[in-house]
Amino acid sequence: MTAQAAQADQLASSHGHLVIIGGGEDKERDMAILKRFVELCGGPSAKIVVVTAASAVCARMWETYDRAFRDLGVTRHVHLHLMTRHDANDEDLIRDVLDADGIFMTGGDQKRLLAIIGGTALDAEMHAALKLRGACIGGTSAGASAMSGHMLAQGRAELHPEKGSVSLGAGLGFLHKVVIDQHFSERQRLSRLLSVVAQNPYLQGIGIDEDTALVVERGVGIEVVGEGAVTIVDGRAMSTNVAEIADHATPELIDVRLHLLPAGSRYGLPGADDRDARRIPPPLLEFLENITKRNPIS
């Protein structure tokens, strides 16, 4: 099998991956996470589009990832430089996305990213790439937060969870019923994630450390790659007085479920074709089913 045939074979069998990175991924040494992203795109010959719209310093962002992807042997990576929603709806400008094997969203500000690309032709093409062509969508820091339908838009990291200290916005919706936070252990954001879950028990919180990625293969399973851990905070069985207390007060939270998945963890859906994934611990089953769900294009 030629390299191109192998790549075509891999893509045809791919269910689509999300590589959700907690920021600060290594871009110079072993680059374990970016290397994994490239693999999941189909290898060095894959076409990768880098979306820098989250950042106010797009050119510098592109330079960084241009060098990193080159160092990983990638030859067909391109910069999608968008300044406005008009750009994100410009079919000429976004043409590279139509046959991209991977799309990578850099850090910056997730509110800026969504303001520019949310609901545009680019947004629709990214969903089509993932869901119809099995492409790989990567995002780091702001690009990670932006992936869920409910997006952590803004919030202070207080010592304690606080009512009203966090605000959500509408994200890209590659995942649902979750909210994603990044730089998680490094910036001590558990309180902030608990603040979200206290007021939004419908959402499970996902906290991703720096240089760490949650890799989701739709319909198959998940994996944690890199140096840190992924923390999951599940408040669905919780009881709380958050509805009764004043703004900025600390809520009582009883029976929040917490899971810590260190790098190296792999979990497969029951019956999924991934023989080396471990069986799924029962408390994670529903979480796994949810985030690997093959949501249709809406």
Add this chain to the structure above:
Amino acid sequence: MTAQAAQADQLASSHGHLVIIGGGEDKERDMAILKRFVELCGGPSAKIVVVTAASAVCARMWETYDRAFRDLGVTRHVHLHLMTRHDANDEDLIRDVLDADGIFMTGGDQKRLLAIIGGTALDAEMHAALKLRGACIGGTSAGASAMSGHMLAQGRAELHPEKGSVSLGAGLGFLHKVVIDQHFSERQRLSRLLSVVAQNPYLQGIGIDEDTALVVERGVGIEVVGEGAVTIVDGRAMSTNVAEIADHATPELIDVRLHLLPAGSRYGLPGADDRDARRIPPPLLEFLENITKRNPIS
């Protein structure tokens, strides 16, 4: 009723209290926690013994608490100045404990405290004071950690839980099946407490913030006083790979139960005579039964 009769009445009806303080309690302004400690000792006419043995700067510690208790109107507080185990076994020296209404252990180093008083006549008299006379035992910082049977002796606060990063020692044993950490939110010690629980699922972790106290009334209930919160980490239903991983690796932790009890929280045992305590949320019942248990003198 005279003030003395009222005090005798209160003491006779007291089941004994523990005031477990996360360090950094206010000693100059409203002193909510120390005021509560004095109340639970029976009021300003109570006899209070201050044990400074945890600290290498005993005289300075005593000055601080001497002033604070004086400012609260206390007149019968005394310094129990101990440098050695010999001191802690000296019946003359510890005579003040025999009729103390309250005993307060300052901060410092809990290993030092236990090395000096663990298993001595003073230790036995403190248990007798609590259990036979319904006295109040207070402790802050190191004095808080020292209260449980398994004591968090030493451990780094890492970004993530780490196998082998925390060591336990034998504490005073006023509480069992728990481990107590202090300066909890301020020093970001959740990972450290999770490290303990991961390797010792028999113990429930109690993290107490600065200027915050967990007040335990034996046989009755608990209350959180002060400015912060008490975090409880329960790993009894958890699954983990901690037995299989190498030292210093981060364990997988699935289904740790987390409870956050902000200041103002009160919980009473079912049927306990404390009408204004709220009912106990079911996930806290076993915890509450355990820490309010009237353990006999051993």
